[in-house]
Amino acid sequence: xxxxxxxxxxxxxxxxxxxxxxxxxxxxxxxxxxxxxxxxxxxxxxxxxxxxxxxxxxxxxxxxxxxxxxxxxxxxxxxxxxxxxxxxxxxxxxxx
Amino acid sequence: xxxxxxxxxxxxxxxxxxxxxxxxxxxxxxxxxxxxxxxxxxxxxxxxxxxxxxxxxxxxxxxxxxxxxxxxxxxxxxxxxxxxxxxxxxxxxxxxxxxxxxxxxxxxxxxxxxxxxxxxxxxxxxxxxxxxxxxxxxxxxxxxxxxxxxxxxxxxxxxxxxxxxxxxxxxxxxxxxxxxxxxxxxxxxxxxxxxxxxxxxxxxxxxxxxxxxxxxxxxxxxxxxxxxxxxxxxxxxxxxxxxxxxxxxxxxxxxxxxxxxxxxxxxxxxxxxxxxxxxxxxxxxxxxxxxxxxxxxxxxxxxxxxxxxxxxxxxxxxxxxxxxxxxxxxxxxxxxxxxxxxxxxxxxxxxxxxxxxxxx
Numbered sequence: 001x002x003x004x005x006x007x008x009x010x011x012x013x014x015x016x017x018x019x020x021x022x023x024x025x026x027x028x029x030x031x032x033x034x035x036x037x038x039x040x041x042x043x044x045x046x047x048x049x050x051x052x053x054x055x056x057x058x059x060x061x062x063x064x065x066x067x068x069x070x071x072x073x074x075x076x077x078x079x080x081x082x083x084x085x086x087x088x089x090x091x092x093x094x095x096x
Numbered sequence: 097x098x099x100x101x102x103x104x105x106x107x108x109x110x111x112x113x114x115x116x117x118x119x120x121x122x123x124x125x126x127x128x129x130x131x132x133x134x135x136x137x138x139x140x141x142x143x144x145x146x147x148x149x150x151x152x153x154x155x156x157x158x159x160x161x162x163x164x165x166x167x168x169x170x171x172x173x174x175x176x177x178x179x180x181x182x183x184x185x186x187x188x189x190x191x192x193x194x195x196x197x198x199x200x201x202x203x204x205x206x207x208x209x210x211x212x213x214x215x216x217x218x219x220x221x222x223x224x225x226x227x228x229x230x231x232x233x234x235x236x237x238x239x240x241x242x243x244x245x246x247x248x249x250x251x252x253x254x255x256x257x258x259x260x261x262x263x264x265x266x267x268x269x270x271x272x273x274x275x276x277x278x279x280x281x282x283x284x285x286x287x288x289x290x291x292x293x294x295x296x297x298x299x300x301x302x303x304x305x306x307x308x309x310x311x312x313x314x315x316x317x318x319x320x321x322x323x324x325x326x327x328x329x330x331x332x333x334x335x336x337x338x339x340x341x342x343x344x345x346x347x348x349x350x351x352x353x354x355x356x357x358x359x360x361x362x363x364x365x366x367x368x369x370x371x372x373x374x375x376x377x378x379x380x381x382x383x384x385x386x387x388x389x390x391x392x393x394x395x396x397x398x399x400x401x402x403x404x405x406x407x408x409x410x411x412x413x414x415x416x417x418x419x420x421x422x423x424x425x426x427x428x429x430x431x432x433x434x435x436x437x438x439x440x441x442x443x444x445x446x447x448x449x450x451x452x453x454x455x456x
Contacts, residue, residue: 014196018125018168019118023110025170025196030220030262039110 001080003061006095008053013038013091015048024048024091038089043068047082053095057083114170118356124388127164127358128173128370131157131188135178137204137240139229141270141297141307143424144177150363154184156380158191160360163384165195171222172197177362180207186215193219200225205252206245213252217259225264226253228291230272231279238272257287269295269320270310277320295320296416296436298424301373314439318446331414331443338413345407347399348419348429354396358388368395371420372429404430415440 009015013024022045024038040048046067050060057079064075086092118125132151133144152160164172172192179185180203192199199221216224228249230236236246256263265284269277277293284291295317299307312320321327343350353369360366365376366387375395377387398419400407406417417436419429426433 011194014194016165016170016196018114018170019121019123021114021117025198027193027196027219030222 001057001083003058003076004056006053006056007051007083007086007092008095009048009051010090010093013089015040015045017045022048024089038091043078044082047079048086048091051086051092115356118168122389122393123168123356124164124358124384125168125356126171126173127169127360128175129157129160129360130176130362131174131179131185132177132182133362134181135176135204136181136206137178137242137245139240140272141239141268141310143298143300143307145300145302145304151182152362152364154188156364157188160364160379160384161188161192161195161197163379165197167385167388170196170198171200173200173202175202178204178207180212186212189215189221190219193221198222202227203252204240204245204249205256206242206248208252208255210255213255213259213261216256216261220261223262223264224256225266226256228265228267228280228283229270231276231283235273235276239270253287257289263287264290264292266291267293268297269293269312270297271312272310274312274316274320296439298371298421298433301371301424303424303427308435311435314435314442317439318442321443322446322450331447335414343412345400347397348404349396349398351418354392358392366391368392369420371418372423374423374429398429401430406432411440411444414444 012027014027016023016025022040022042024040043064046064047060050063055063061072061075061079064070064079065072068075083092115125130144134151135142135144174189174192179201182188189199189201201221201224203224203226205224205226226249228236229239230246233246236249237243240246253263253265265280267273267277267280273280274295280293281291295312297307297311321331341350349368351369353372358366358368359370360379361373361376364379365373366379366384367373367376372395377391379387406412406415409415415436417432417440421433421436422429422431424433425431425435
């Protein structure tokens with residue numbers, strides 16, 4: 001995955017933080033009928049909050065390194081997995 | 097560090113887990129809003145009085161929705177009055193969907209249009225719950241007192257079903273329509289739609305008008321219970337649930353109202369629940385957070401009088417009695433509804449006779 005890419009939230013999923021739970025609520029699907037409810041752990045929620053169509057993946061990786069004090073390789077690995085899953089659930093798309 | 101936007105189980109598992117996780121946190125996870133008190137029907141038993149002058153404006157509704165989302169509300173009931181009678185209903189609905197609420201809509205379906213049905217198909221609610229007041233036009237319109245409303249209701253239901261929208265049907269069973277209960281059930285079954293009914297009608301929330309003349313007698317209601325296996329199962333589940341609750345009879349309220357749920361009237365008043373309306377917090381004067389954190393606990397934590405008879409009643413676990421019913425029927429939260437009291441005793445006797453308590 002190219003780290004120069006930028007992603008934006010698609011608007012098809014709404015991020016909601018309720019108590020300790022962070023979930024993505026689909027807007028164009030009936031919630032109780034979807035196969036799975038997507039809950040985000042702390043890292044995924046952090047990444048989601050940085051996806052704004054402006055920041056590159058490299059910038060998000062650097063933010064992860066700074067926030068969680070991890071090695072850049074590990075941060076990149078987690079970021080790539082996360083982006084791929086967000087894309088799969090149609091929560092984000094590549095910014096034009 | 098680990099990234100896992102992982103599917104975490106079914107909706108049902110998620111809902112249970114979320115309710116468990118927020119139980120002690122006083123988060124308003126679910127609530128309702130009357131978008132209007134206006135209605136295009138004039139149902140004989142309606143508990144809402146038409147008060148169009150005080151209705152929240154579009155901007156006020158949007159501000160309240162923003163505050164509800166911020167406070168952690170996920171499940172939102174949109175009701176009324178007839179919410180579709182607001183000209184800006186579609187805009188409000190779309191806004192609420194895009195805000196990430198899981199929406200249930202209560203409607204009589206007579207104002208559903210092709211355009212609105214398309215909106216629900218594109219941005220689906222969790223459910224549209226439609227009130228059905230009879231299986232024939234004659235009976236339905238005896239209740240609604242509007243000619244042509246039965247046909248429009250059925251058209252509305254069909255428009256929703258054709259687009260795959262999740263529809264649930266329900267009925268208030270009255271002296272005027274109980275002879276058509278089976279036909280209403282059949283209508284729902286034929287369409288593969290869930291149906292439920294309620295026979296416990298109560299008076300107007302503002303104490304004007306008396307609807308009890310349309311209410312079935314407790315004897316009639318128990319007779320309906322006993323021929324309906326699903327009804328018996330639901331009552332058993334209610335009893336089992338009630339028995340599991342750790343009820344502190346020092347306090348008046350024993351449900352989830354004010355702990356994780358709330359209700360907002362069409363004039364922007366915040367209430368503990370849809371029925372308890374004597375005390376309110378004006379969301380036109382203050383924020384939802386202030387109302388929820390400072391006003392609601394005071395209502396919720398009201399203590400029961402020492403002579404509050406329901407606290408000592410052995411049938412408390414079976415009875416639908418609550419302070420809301422006392423307030424509406426007796427003008428006193430601590431005075432039980434005589435109707436519900438009689439109903440609970442008759443139900444207990446009928447269940448005892450048929451040995452339906454086994455396992456509870």
